[in-house]
Amino acid sequence: MIIDYDVLVLGAGLAGMRAALEAKRRGASVGVLSKVHPLRSHSGAAEGGINAALDPGDSWEIHAFDTIKGSDYLADQDAVEIMCREAPRDLIEMEHMGVVFFRGPDGKLGTRAFGGASKARTYFVADITGQALLNALYDTILKEGVKTHDEWFATALYVPDGTCRGAVAIDMLRGELHLLRAKAVILAAGGMGRVYEPSTNALICTGDGHALAYRAGAPLMDMEMVQYHPTTLKGTGFLMTEGARGEGAYLTNKDGERFMQRYAPKMMELASRDVVSRSETIELAEGRGVDGCVYLDLRHLGAELIHKKLPQIHEIALNFLGLDMVEVPIPIRPGMHYIMGGVKTDSDGATPLAGLYAAGECACVSVHGGNRLGANSLLDTLVFGRRAGAHSADYVKSVKPLESGEEFLKSEQQRIQALLDRPYKGETHARLRLELGTLMDDKVGVYRDEAGLQDALAKVRAIQARAQSVSVQDKGRIYNQALLFALELDYMIDCAEATIMSAIERKESRGAQARSDYPKRDDANWLKHILVTQTPGADPKISYQPVTITKWQPMERTY
Numbered sequence: 383m384i385i386d387y388d389v390l391v392l393g394a395g396l397a398g399m400r401a402a403l404e405a406k407r408r409g410a411s412v413g414v415l416s417k418v419h420p421l422r423s424h425s426g427a428a429e430g431g432i433n434a435a436l437d438p439g440d441s442w443e444i445h446a447f448d449t450i451k452g453s454d455y456l457a458d459q460d461a462v463e464i465m466c467r468e469a470p471r472d473l474i475e476m477e478h479m480g481v482v483f484f485r486g487p488d489g490k491l492g493t494r495a496f497g498g499a500s501k502a503r504t505y506f507v508a509d510i511t512g513q514a515l516l517n518a519l520y521d522t523i524l525k526e527g528v529k530t531h532d533e534w535f536a537t538a539l540y541v542p543d544g545t546c547r548g549a550v551a552i553d554m555l556r557g558e559l560h561l562l563r564a565k566a567v568i569l570a571a572g573g574m575g576r577v578y579e580p581s582t583n584a585l586i587c588t589g590d591g592h593a594l595a596y597r598a599g600a601p602l603m604d605m606e607m608v609q610y611h612p613t614t615l616k617g618t619g620f621l622m623t624e625g626a627r628g629e630g631a632y633l634t635n636k637d638g639e640r641f642m643q644r645y646a647p648k649m650m651e652l653a654s655r656d657v658v659s660r661s662e663t664i665e666l667a668e669g670r671g672v673d674g675c676v677y678l679d680l681r682h683l684g685a686e687l688i689h690k691k692l693p694q695i696h697e698i699a700l701n702f703l704g705l706d707m708v709e710v711p712i713p714i715r716p717g718m719h720y721i722m723g724g725v726k727t728d729s730d731g732a733t734p735l736a737g738l739y740a741a742g743e744c745a746c747v748s749v750h751g752g753n754r755l756g757a758n759s760l761l762d763t764l765v766f767g768r769r770a771g772a773h774s775a776d777y778v779k780s781v782k783p784l785e786s787g788e789e790f791l792k793s794e795q796q797r798i799q800a801l802l803d804r805p806y807k808g809e810t811h812a813r814l815r816l817e818l819g820t821l822m823d824d825k826v827g828v829y830r831d832e833a834g835l836q837d838a839l840a841k842v843r844a845i846q847a848r849a850q851s852v853s854v855q856d857k858g859r860i861y862n863q864a865l866l867f868a869l870e871l872d873y874m875i876d877c878a879e880a881t882i883m884s885a886i887e888r889k890e891s892r893g894a895q896a897r898s899d900y901p902k903r904d905d906a907n908w909l910k911h912i913l914v915t916q917t918p919g920a921d922p923k924i925s926y927q928p929v930t931i932t933k934w935q936p937m938e939r940t941y
């Protein structure tokens with residue numbers, strides 16, 4: 383079947399739904415595609431909150447400076463200015479849409495402190511902020527007539543004559559492939575957390591959007607910048623929100639010492655995430671951890687605060703480790719959390735590939751540069767989702783409808799059928815996913831060096847070759863998850879390749895890229911973005927893009 387829209391949004395998390403709403407309000411016909419029910423998108427897992435400089439004692443300039451310093455001066459400052467100026471309007475809009483943000487005893491919106499922020503500007507709904515935002519947006523897009531295709535899995539972008547004109551997707555319930563033809567496509571497919579094992583991300587975060595754009599020839603930018611969150615639970619890797627430290631929790635080592643005093647005497651536990659994750663890694667390497675972990679200690683906050691403001695993480699630690707954080711410190715370690723890099727866009731979400739937009743975690747505007755501040759990602763999804771929706775709705779007005787596409791749909795059907803027809807033997811997607819994830823965590827984690835990265839690249843290329851012979855056991859059509867896992871594996875391998883190539887290229891330490899063989903930041907040579915573009919029949923191509931500096935010159939970064 384071929385279905386036509388003006389704007390096709392690939393992804394129904396916060397970025398996708400915000401984009402869809404805006405495009406629809408501006409008169410475009412809009413379809414949204416999501417491989418899970420929209421409310422199951424990873425945005426729903428966001429705990430801590432969303433940043434905006436709303437308080438009279440705060441300003442968008444201070445928010446922008448914190449963001450730029452947090453990015454280790456790699457963020458594009460014009461884009462950061464837009465995000466921080468527009469943050470209050472998007473936050474208030476979400477409140478009007480029905481999100482019940484926390485209010486203090488005076489009835490005013492209340493904030494919590496967050497890492498790398500010089501003012502408390504994080505607005506929140508207990509520790510379920512993402513879920514609250516997602517529900518409000520979902521209600522609204524349904525009310526305003528946006529069509530969603532839930533549990534449809536995108537397999538390829540349709541790019542005739544160098545312009546993006548839609549996507550092919552599998553309707554998982556029926557196992558049929560369809561072409562969703564459009565005048566513009568907005569990629570909002572989220573992060574690539576599962577390229578690492580463990581990760582705080584949901585199992586569905588497999589970098590599909592990054593890879594679809596990469597395959598279509600759009601450049602990926604800042605891909606070496608992979609954020610490790612300082613507080614992920616021992617074993618499972620579940621996130622223990624930064625909101626805990628925002629409320630005053632301590633980080634301690636095996637001697638009960640608040641070790642952050644050695645690394646960030648001013649901001650302590652609330653230094654930026656790259657700094658805290660490196661500090662923990664040093665504590666562990668120097669033998670001051672227990673069983674590969676340090677501790678998150680909330681005991682002094684008291685039962686009432688924990689139950690009221692941090693109920694979800696309290697329950698997670700209790701259910702998964704049998705530990706009650708009211709009584710005992712919780713073992714945690716740094717874990718993969720977020721990808722700063724993504725499909726390169728301008729501040730209206732447009733990518734260099736005509737007709738293709740991107741927003742949210744799969745995009746790179748770049749407002750996070752080398753390191754994202756906590757609670758700036760939800761903000762990024764709303765501001766740049768809205769802007770991509772608006773710009774695409776204007777763009778499609780001058781685009782003519784297409785008749786073609788049958789051939790492309792057929793070729794995708796054949797490609798998928800060939801995978802299904804492969805007899806079940808040899809490599810499995812599960813084994814390769816695990817190998818890939820542990821390799822990335824081991825060699826492309828908090829600290830990196832040339833030998834480890836070259837080794838990782840060789841191994842990823844070997845995994846890529848082995849993935850060609852992956853077969854799936856389930857040969858049926860209905861909800862064939864094995865088939866989707868195999869397709870996702872290919873997306874993950876593309877993301878891993880782009881990340882490692884960028885990490886090899888950047889011969890300095892900046893933000894989340896900590897090279898033990900190049901320990902210093904080197905503004906003279908590396909104050910620039912690295913882009914990776916796939917080229918047919920050859921190795922991916924590396925290119926550069928200058929960092930936009932408006933008024934904040936790079937300085938030494940201390941917390």
Ligand SMILES: Cc1cc2nc3c(=O)[nH]c(=O)nc-3n(C[C@H](O)[C@H](O)[C@H](O)COP(=O)(O)OP(=O)(O)OC[C@H]3O[C@@H](n4cnc5c(N)ncnc54)[C@H](O)[C@@H]3O)c2cc1C
Nearest residue numbers: 393394395396397417425430431536572742743757759760
């Ligand atoms: C545990 C956790 C806690 C977090 N807490 C915070 C926080 O407190 N504050 C903050 O600012 N940030 C937080 N973040 C980061 C933030 O939540 C995410 O970066 C953001 O929500 C991403 O939104 P998105 O719309 O880009 O993508 P997502 O919400 O991940 O949505 C992606 C969408 O794309 C769809 N999709 C993907 N691939 C395909 C495909 N092949 N075919 C069809 N559909 C597809 C999915 O179905 C989904 O609907 C947290 C992240 C995690 C993992």
